[in-house]
Amino acid sequence: xxxxxxxxxxxxxxxxxxxxxxxxxxxxxxxxxxxxxxxxxxxxxxxxxxxxxxxxxxxxxxxxxxxxxxxxxxxxxxxxxxxxxxxxxxxxxxxxxxxxxxxxxxxxxxxxxxxxxxxxxxxxxxxxxxxxxxxxxxxxxxxxxxxxxxxxxxxxxxxxxxxxxxxxxxxxxxxxxxxxxxxxxxxxxxxxxxxxxxxxxxxxxxxxxxxxxxxxxxxxxxxxxxxxxxxxxxxxxxxxxxxxxxxxxxxxxxxxxxxxxxxxxxxxxxxxxxxxxxxxxxxxxxxxxxxxxxxxxxxx
Numbered sequence: 001x002x003x004x005x006x007x008x009x010x011x012x013x014x015x016x017x018x019x020x021x022x023x024x025x026x027x028x029x030x031x032x033x034x035x036x037x038x039x040x041x042x043x044x045x046x047x048x049x050x051x052x053x054x055x056x057x058x059x060x061x062x063x064x065x066x067x068x069x070x071x072x073x074x075x076x077x078x079x080x081x082x083x084x085x086x087x088x089x090x091x092x093x094x095x096x097x098x099x100x101x102x103x104x105x106x107x108x109x110x111x112x113x114x115x116x117x118x119x120x121x122x123x124x125x126x127x128x129x130x131x132x133x134x135x136x137x138x139x140x141x142x143x144x145x146x147x148x149x150x151x152x153x154x155x156x157x158x159x160x161x162x163x164x165x166x167x168x169x170x171x172x173x174x175x176x177x178x179x180x181x182x183x184x185x186x187x188x189x190x191x192x193x194x195x196x197x198x199x200x201x202x203x204x205x206x207x208x209x210x211x212x213x214x215x216x217x218x219x220x221x222x223x224x225x226x227x228x229x230x231x232x233x234x235x236x237x238x239x240x241x242x243x244x245x246x247x248x249x250x251x252x253x254x255x256x257x258x259x260x261x262x263x264x265x266x267x268x269x270x271x272x273x274x275x276x277x278x279x280x281x282x283x284x285x286x287x288x289x290x291x292x293x294x295x296x297x298x299x300x
Contacts (some may be wrong), residue, residue, distance in 0.1 A: 001019075001020045001021075001072070002018065002019050002020070002028065002068070002070045002072070003017070003018055003019060003020065003070065003072035003074065003176075003294070004016070004017050004061070004065050004070055004072065004073045004074070004296070005017075005018065005073075005074050005075075005076075005286050005289060005290060006061055006073065006074070006075040006076070007076060007078070007083075007286050007289075008037065008054065008060065008075065008076070008077035008078065008079075008080060008081045008102065008290060009037075009078050009079070009080065009133055009134050009135070010036075010037060010038040010075075010080045010082065010134030010135025010136070010149075010156055010158050010159065011035075011036055011037075011053070011063075011133075011134030011156075011157065011158040011258060012032050012033060012034045012035065012134065012203060012205075012280070013032070013033050013035055013037070013057050013058075013134070014030060014032040014033075014286070015029070015030065015031045015032075015061045015064070016029075016030045016034065017029050017030070017031075017065070017070065018066045018290060019069070020295060022102075022251070023297060025295065027090055027288060028122055031061065031064065033057050033060075034254055035053055035054065035057060036134075036158065037050055037053070037054055037080040037082050038079070038134065038135050038158055038159065038162075039158075039162065039183065040053065041080065041083075041084055043086040043087050044084055045084055045086045046080070046081075046086060046090050047083050050188055051090055051093050051094070051113050054094065055093070055094055055097045055098055055103075058075070058094065058098050058100055059097075059098055059148065061073075062100075062295075069101075073100070074103075074293070074294055075100050075101070075102045075103065076102065076103040076104070076105055076289055077102050077103070077105070078104075078105055078110050078133060078135070078136065078190040078285070079107075079133065079134070079135030079136045079156065080135060081102065081104045082104045082105065082107070083135070084105060087104060090103060091104070095109065103131055103293075105285075106152075107136060107151075108138075108140060108150050108152060108153025109149070110131070110133075110136075110138050110152065110285055111131060111138030111139065111140050111150040111151070112140070112150055112287050112288070112292075113285045113288030113292055113293075114129075114131040114138055114140075114203055114204075114284045114285040114288055115129045115131075115140045115142065115147050115150070116134075116282045116287075116288035116291055116292055117203070117281075117283040117285055117286065117287030117288030117289070117290075117291065118131070118201055118203040118281035118283055118284050118288075119142075119145065119281075119289060120281075120283050120291075120297075121215065121281070121283070122201055122207070122279065122281060123141070124145075124199060125144055125145055126142060126143045126144065126163050126193050126197065126199075126280065127141075127142060127195040127197045127198070127199040127200060127201055128140070128141055128199070128200045128201070128273055128275060129141075129142060129146065129147075129200075129201045129202075129203070129268075130200055130201070130202045130203070130207070130265075130266070130269055130282060131202075131203045131204050131285065132156065132157060132202065132203075132205075132206040132207055132265050132266065133156045133157070133204055133264050134156045134157055134159070134205040135154075135156040135158060135159050136152050136153060136154055136155070136156045136158055136159070137152070137153050137265055137269075138150065138151075138152045138197035139152075139153070139189075139190075139195060139269070141194065141197070148287075149194070149195065151189045151190070153182075153185040153186070153189060154185070155181060155182055155185055155265060156261075156265075157206045157255075157258035157259075157261045157264060157265065158257075158258050159262075159263035160178050160182075160226070160261040160264070161257050161258055161260075161261045161267070164177050164178050164181070164261075165257070165260075165261070166179050168245060168256060168257055169244055169245060169248075169257075169260050170260050170261065170264075172240060175236070175240075175260070175264060178261055178264045178268075179267070179268050180263055182264065182265060182268035182269070182272075183268055183272060186257055186268070186269065186272045187272075188271075192216055193272070193274075194272060194289075196273045196274055197236060197272055197273060197274075197275060198274070198275060198277065199275065199276070199277050199278070199279065200229070200269070200270055200273070200275040200277070200278045200279070201225075201278075201279050201281060201282070201286035202278055202279070202280055202281065203280075203281045203285075204262075204284060205255065205262075205267060205280075206255070206258065206259070206261075206262025206263070206266070207280050208280055208282065209251075209252040209255050209262065209277075210232070210235065210259075210262065210263050210280075211268060211280045212251055212252065213228060213235065213247070213251045213252060213259075214227065214231055214235060216250070216251045217235075217238065217247070219234060219235065225279060226277045226278065226279055227277065227278045227279070227280070228276065228277055228278075229267075229270040229271075229276055229277060229278050232233075232263065232266055232267040232270060232278075233267060235263065236263060236264070236267060239260070239263075244260070246262075267270070267277070
């Protein structure tokens with residue numbers, strides 16, 4: 001059985017197509033469109049234009065599945081549909097125009113599912129899990145591979161870019177403002193640093209992009225599974241000194257505007273919690289959604 005899962009995020013909409021066989025599933029292919037849906041939210045409501053763009057994207061994905069004769073599709077949304085005043089209206093319009101029922105995840109559910117997905121191949125027994133999204137960041141503490149606590153903060157790579165960055169990349173003053181904003185939210189959610197851990201497991205496009213750039217710049221070995229968190233500060237310093245736009249465009253062109261805020265989220269969180277090393281997971285909320293919501297008896 002083949003099926004599609006679409007994740008509607010603040011910055012991008014991604015569809016993964018999975019193959020399910022013998023109680024196990026694999027990713028067949030992935031397709032992404034960068035829409036920046038959160039930018040169509042004004043006064044707490046998603047605009048008609050934003051709804052149209054999202055519906056058009058979903059319809060395009062439906063056509064792809066139709067051409068492949070895949071009838072099963074599951075769609076969920078995170079921050080762009082949960083943090084608006086007209087969620088019900090938007091969901092109804094999406095259904096009327098596409099026939100798709102969208103499941104809106106809470107911040108806590110997003111964190112739990114992302115952790116479940118990221119844990120598929122992780123050997124970590126305890127630590128701090130971080131999922132950096134475009135509109136929010138989810139943080140989970142875990143012990144003996146079991147999740148203990150989870151919280152969500154409103155700072156994401158795209159939302160921080162929109163709030164603090166005046167051009168393509170943040171200058172050093174804006175970088176400090178982003179770090180201060182992150183630390184304020186972390187202190188508010190966890191003032192006693194109960195989530196403090198030596199190791200951080202990170203998921204999301206921003207985390208994977210940072211790891212890719214560190215390898216591209218030969219700041220870490222290409223085969224290295226663990227990244228010293230001090231490398232995040234080294235990367236920030238390097239990008240402030242060199243032609244950062246050219247460097248990011250060479251490695252992560254689609255993230256030219258969100259890369260630096262995402263890097264600062266990782267740096268701020270690692271610094272606040274005293275993390276010494278970081279692991280990057282290639283899996284996250286979509287795989288967690290499959291395991292917990294679609295095929296609870298399956299394995300990856």
